[in-house]
Amino acid sequence: MITAPFEYAAPKSLKEALALLRGGGSDRKVLAGGQSLIPMMRFRLAAPSMLIDITRIPELGVFEEEDGYLRIGAIITHGQMECSPMIKDRYPLLFTTASVVADPIVRQRGTLCGALVHADPAGDWGAALIAARAEVVISSQSGERRMPVDEFLVDTFTTALTEDEVLKEVRVPVPSARTGGNYQKIERKVGDFATAGVAACVTVDDKGAIAQVGIGLCAAGPISRRAVSAERRLMGNTLDDAAIAAAGAQAAAEAEPVADTRGPVDYKRDMFRVLTIRALRATRTIVEGRR
Amino acid sequence: MSYHIEVTVNGERHAADVEARLPLVYFLRETLGLTGTHIGCDTTTCGACTVIVDGKPVKSCTMFAVQADGCRVETVEGLATESGLHPLQQAFWDNHGLQCGYCTPGMLMAAKALLSRNPSPSEAEIRQAISGNICRCTGYQNIVKAIQQAAEELAGTAASSAAGA
Numbered sequence: 001m002i003t004a005p006f007e008y009a010a011p012k013s014l015k016e017a018l019a020l021l022r023g024g025g026s027d028r029k030v031l032a033g034g035q036s037l038i039p040m041m042r043f044r045l046a047a048p049s050m051l052i053d054i055t056r057i058p059e060l061g062v063f064e065e066e067d068g069y070l071r072i073g074a075i076i077t078h079g080q081m082e083c084s085p086m087i088k089d090r091y092p093l094l095f096t097t098a099s100v101v102a103d104p105i106v107r108q109r110g111t112l113c114g115a116l117v118h119a120d121p122a123g124d125w126g127a128a129l130i131a132a133r134a135e136v137v138i139s140s141q142s143g144e145r146r147m148p149v150d151e152f153l154v155d156t157f158t159t160a161l162t163e164d165e166v167l168k169e170v171r172v173p174v175p176s177a178r179t180g181g182n183y184q185k186i187e188r189k190v191g192d193f194a195t196a197g198v199a200a201c202v203t204v205d206d207k208g209a210i211a212q213v214g215i216g217l218c219a220a221g222p223i224s225r226r227a228v229s230a231e232r233r234l235m236g237n238t239l240d241d242a243a244i245a246a247a248g249a250q251a252a253a254e255a256e257p258v259a260d261t262r263g264p265v266d267y268k269r270d271m272f273r274v275l276t277i278r279a280l281r282a283t284r285t286i287v288e289g290r291r
Numbered sequence: 292m293s294y295h296i297e298v299t300v301n302g303e304r305h306a307a308d309v310e311a312r313l314p315l316v317y318f319l320r321e322t323l324g325l326t327g328t329h330i331g332c333d334t335t336t337c338g339a340c341t342v343i344v345d346g347k348p349v350k351s352c353t354m355f356a357v358q359a360d361g362c363r364v365e366t367v368e369g370l371a372t373e374s375g376l377h378p379l380q381q382a383f384w385d386n387h388g389l390q391c392g393y394c395t396p397g398m399l400m401a402a403k404a405l406l407s408r409n410p411s412p413s414e415a416e417i418r419q420a421i422s423g424n425i426c427r428c429t430g431y432q433n434i435v436k437a438i439q440q441a442a443e444e445l446a447g448t449a450a451s452s453a454a455g456a
Contacts, residue, residue, distance in 0.1 A: 001333070008294060008311035008357050031358075038353045039334050051311070053358060079347070103423025105338060105401060108347040109354065190422040191336065 003041040010053040014060065014168065018141045020052050022164045030054055030166055032075050035102065035110035036118040054166070062169060069171040078107035078115075092286050093181025093201050094172065097128040100183065103191040113167045116152070119159050119223060122193040126153050126224025128183050130216030131199035132172050139168040146171075156222045179203040180286030184275040185218075188262060194219045195262040198227075198251065198275035200283045208238045215247070215279075217272060220255035227251040230276060239284040244277055251276040296360040300325065301369030309356045315349075316340040318356035319366060327367040327396050331425070338424030341397035342366050348404035350423075367396035370403070378444040379403060379437070388437035390428030397424050402438045410449070411442055 011017040021028055029048035031037060032055060040046040054060055055075050062073035063080065070091065072081075081087050081098035088095050101107055101115065101124050115125045116136070129149040136152045138145050138161060149170070152160045161167060175181070181201035185194045197218040205211045213234045215227040230250035237243040257268035293308040300323060307322055319325045319342065328351060331339030335353040342351045343365040370377035379399050382388065389395045398421060405412060405420040412420065417438050418431070426434060 002314070002317075003312045005292075006311055007292060008355070010357075010360075034355075034358075035335060035353060038355070042334060042352075051355075055358070103338075104420055105341055105348045105350055105423040106335060106353075109349055 001042050001044060003038075004044065004047040006041075006048055007050040008053065009050065010056050012056055014054075014057055014139060014166070017052050017054055017057060018139065018164070018166060020050070021166065022141050024050060024163070026163050028052060028163075030117075032114040033077060033110040034114075035106045036114065036120070060168065065174055068174050070174060072112055072170045072172065074113040074166065074168055075111055076113070077109060077111050078102070079104075079109075081112060082107060090175060091172070091181070092283075093128055093132055093183055093199060096181075096282075097124050097183040097199065100124065100185055100187075106191065113170055116149070116170065117159055117161065117167050119153055119155075119157050120193070121156050121221065121223050122197070122219040123224060124183065124185060124194065124197055124199075124218060127197050127216035127218035128199040129170060129172070130224055130226050131181065131201040131214035133201070133212075133214050134170050134172045136170055137168045138165050140165040144168070150226055153223045158223075175201075176203055177290055178205070178287060179212075180283040180290065182279045182282035182286070184279045184282075186271055186275065193262070196220070196255075196257065196268050196271040196275055198272060198279045200276070200279035202234070202239065202280070202283045202287060204239070204287050210234050210237055210239065215251055215276065217251060217255055219268070220257055220272060222256075225254070227254045227276070229254055234280075239280060239287065244280040244284070247280060248273040248276040294357045294360075296357055298356070298359050298361075299363045301365060307356075311355060311357050313356045314352050315342070315344075315354045315356045315359055315364075316351035318359075319351065319364070322356075325366055325368050329393055329396055331393065331397075336425070337394070337397075338401060338421075339394050339397045341400045341424060343400055343404050346404070346407070348401050365400065365403070367399055370399060377403075378448070379406075379441040382437040382441040382444065383434070386433045386437040386440060388429065388433045389426075394424060394426045394428075398426065398434055402441065405438070406442055406445060410446055412438075414439070 027049040031051040031053045060074040078101045183199045185197035199216040201214040203212040218224040230247040252273035255272040329339040331337035340351045
């Protein structure tokens with residue numbers, strides 16, 4: 001189906017984009033890769049009066065480490081993440097996530113920030129960025145504010161963004177030398193929504209004890225969530241098989257999947273256990289290689 | 292309201308006034324008459340409408356023509372030259388890489404984008420690169436073989452032109 005009519009603007013600066021957004025209400029939408037928004041418009045689930053295309057704003061293309069954070073600007077695509085040697089070498093969690101988002105062609109246009117703003121409960125980046133303890137930088141005409149990804153993701157298709165705000169960038173803490181991570185997902189076929197997805201990010205101290213841990217789940221409830229009790233089970237322990245198995249059981253207990261064409265609840269719950277174990281084992285291999 | 296765009300398609304510059312909601316694939320097919328690019332699902336799933344925009348494969352049902360203003364677009368019509376079929380097209384022919392042919396333009400463009408980025412892909416890399424393109428006839432086997440043949444062919448051409456230079 002062709003979308004409803006809309007106006008289009010392609011501002012050259014963030015300032016200009018924010019001015020266009022202000023006062024437009026929820027009728028005006030920001031367009032980056034459009035790989036979720038355009039299908040929604042074509043199904044007439046969304047009918048914005050104006051699209052503000054931010055892909056021609058150079059400052060939103062930031063993609064570099066600065067002050068202990070990796071800055072990922074609003075127009076950085078999954079494909080750029082996947083093809084970046086820096087991501088492949090130093091951010092195994094982000095790399096394994098970027099490589100399985102949607103399909104390889106959609107990844108060329110779709111953006112990490114756009115996917116996060118879309119806030120799909122099965123969105124891969126929600127789980128990964130929760131595990132990585134990332135934060136978001138939100139911009140509006142009245143200034144900037146930051147918050148953890150956990151607070152940004154409010155509910156299904158709902159974030160903390162107000163109508164006149166733009167997600168300017170995501171900031172991921174630069175991993176220490178003893179940090180590893182991994183993302184695991186089950187999907188029926190490439191490009192389908194995740195049946196279950198688990199992200200893990202672990203930092204160990206010089207004795208091998210877990211000093212920081214993040215476990216993020218997607219397709220596990222109304223929005224991506226942190227597996228708090230699984231994290232608690234791991235803190236201070238070593239990444240041994242018993243701790244990993246226990247964390248898997250905790251993550252499965254915390255997940256709240258719903259039955260759909262991808263499977264019943266008991267099956268999905270068990271997949272959270274299995275994927276948590278796989279993600280933590282893969283993380284252990286990386287951490288051991290780095291110690 | 293219409294928007295003035297200038298798009299270079301297969302090396303030829305085109306200017307047009309388009310409605311913002313016109314998908315790129317409709318611009319190519321209906322405004323420019325380049326019907327080689329097919330419309331399949333129209334919802335980003337099947338990959339039949341894959342074209343190359345500024346070097347990257349794109350599902351042209353999920354990009355508006357206005358977004359392509361100033362861009363270089365390559366479609367299946369740009370593959371063959373006066374001297375014959377592109378090595379990818381020839382390889383699809385040689386290996387029976389199609390049956391009904393509906394997915395073929397998208398497969399060819401996805402494959403072209405892959406080979407320009409990775410001239411000698413493994414079988415797994417080929418299968419991964421076309422995993423966003425659905426074929427309901429071939430079972431993919433012969434498409435993979437065709438892309439392998441084209442990769443060898445293109446690598447040979449590149450080697451001989453390097454030797455000649």
